[in-house]
Amino acid sequence: MNWGIELWDQFENVDKHCQQGIEFVEKYSKFVKERTAIEQDYASKLRKLVKGYQPKKRHEDRTVYSSYKAFHCQLSELNDIAGQHEIVAENMVARIVTVCNQHCSDMKQDKKKFFQDGRRLQTELDTLERQVEQSKKKFEKEWKESERLQTNYERLDGDSNATKADVEKAKNISLSKKDMVTSCKTDYGAALVKFNETQKRHYGEDMPNVFESYRSSDNVRVQKLQEWMLEYAKFDSNVKPIVQKCLDGMKQAAEAINSELDAGFVVERLKSGFPIPGDKEFEDYTAPKQNSGDDNGTPESQRNSLNANRNKKGGLSWLFGAKKNGTLQRGSFTSKRKTWLKSSQVVESPDFSHLPPEQRKKRLQAKINEIRKEIKKEEEGRNGIIRMQEVYKSNPQLGTAAKVQPEIDAANQVIAKLQAELQQHETWYADATGKSPASIPAPSRPVPPKSGSKPVAAVTTSASTDLGAGIPPAPPLPGANSSSMIPPPPPVASSKSSPPDVAAVNDDESQEDPSFGDDFDEDPVDPVGTCDALYDYDASSEGEMSMRSGDTFQVLEADSGDGWTRVMSEHGDGYVPTTYININFFY
16 A cells, blocks of 8 residues: 555654654553563562572571472572573563664654655645746736726727827737736746646655655564564563473472481481480488488489580579579679570580580581591692602703792691591591591602602601601612512502491591592503613512513503502503602603
8 A cells, every 4th residue: 555645645644643653662662671670670589589598507407408408499499580580671671672762763863854855845846836826816917907908908999089199009008918918828837837747746756755755664663563572472481481490490399308308317417326314213211321422312314415504493593693681682683694604605625525426426527528628639739749840850941840849848748737637536536436437548649759868758747657658768779678668559449448338417428539549440541651660679569560670661650649650561560669760751
């Protein structure tokens, strides 16, 4: 449908319609913007709600219960749902509100241009029409004046009393006017022709083009609105599967609640380990009394561990203090309350002996696991430094190996201190449980001995005997009996023992690191270098390899910190003391 033909006389109304369309787009943009504000506010409130109900640090021990885990899962999923609402708001702002406002600005500029073009064309046509009317009026006026002069000439010409001069004058005036009428008629006709041509072109070409521009702009506006409305619905539909997945997660977490499991956790968390009190003995006061050191009667029972540190005086008698002459002593309330609070506080002991047996065992096991993690972390850092030192020894141009020795010594001291602390806690654990706790492997990387210096077989500390047990000393002089100075070889893959079974709150934390022993796998490996034997060595246990001074081997595994290097010859492979060989790495 052509607006230029159907609406040829509705220019003002068409312009008004397009203006209303632009206002509608602005209204829709405002609607989407307010919707995004609601989504963002809703998401913000959801996140605030989730944050307000996050578990407190003092309640971390309760998170083992399945109901608590389900609630925390619900909070996590709700936080994800809030994130989806934020995504909806961000997409609506970026892909609807911003684009919509930009399109409104463009439409306003286009509409202004269309209106100016249409108004200019109408002004030009109106100007030509006024010129035609003026030419017509002038032609009409001159024609009427010419008729009057012609009538006057004919009257004088028929009047016998009129002079010939008057008649001739009237004739000349009449003829002159007729010439003026002819000229006005010609001008009027030319103006009329020009107007008709311009009007035909105005309503046939110029204005239809303007109307078509209006129509195209309006069509684009409607199509854009359609796209935006589809996008609006699409944003919600895109997040619905994710929201549904979050809701399914909440449902699964709720279905995972197990009252029996929670009951078991309650027992494990609150169990004191005290035995159930037996029957009280009958005390016969009529029988002769026997002298005993305790005249206070029946010993107090451990029926309730919460009463162990409270005053024996019951009720609220401590609250009011002692009375003197029927009057409450001033300041007795404050002093009594402070005394009660002081007596109810328990001093925490390093060996956790202030706790009930079961709780003490759990705390000791947790502490042992924590120390083991620290030892492992320190060993990994030390191993990296030692590998760097080995690289420096093989390639002196990269750095000086002696510069990193102080760092290795400091790491060894830290590890020795942690080992001593671990040994102390393991002793306490054995005292509390009656069995040895899980043992950890010796430090995986020793300090290699420096040439001409005292071997670093033991770090200077009172509790470092375990640390130096697996470190081979510097090789002795040739010919000396060195069998007693060589440490036991590292365990082979087939001799790895299973992790000990130690009761703990978290079973997986009480197990030894399953990755320990990976350095001793029997899988075929590529050589990493070559080595020459500096001294003779006779194997004394499984996994070792005998060698003679001058023998050449391929290095399969570098020293992992235990003082042994895995080498291979044509007769097989095994471990030899690192200090007995000279290694040349390929890298």
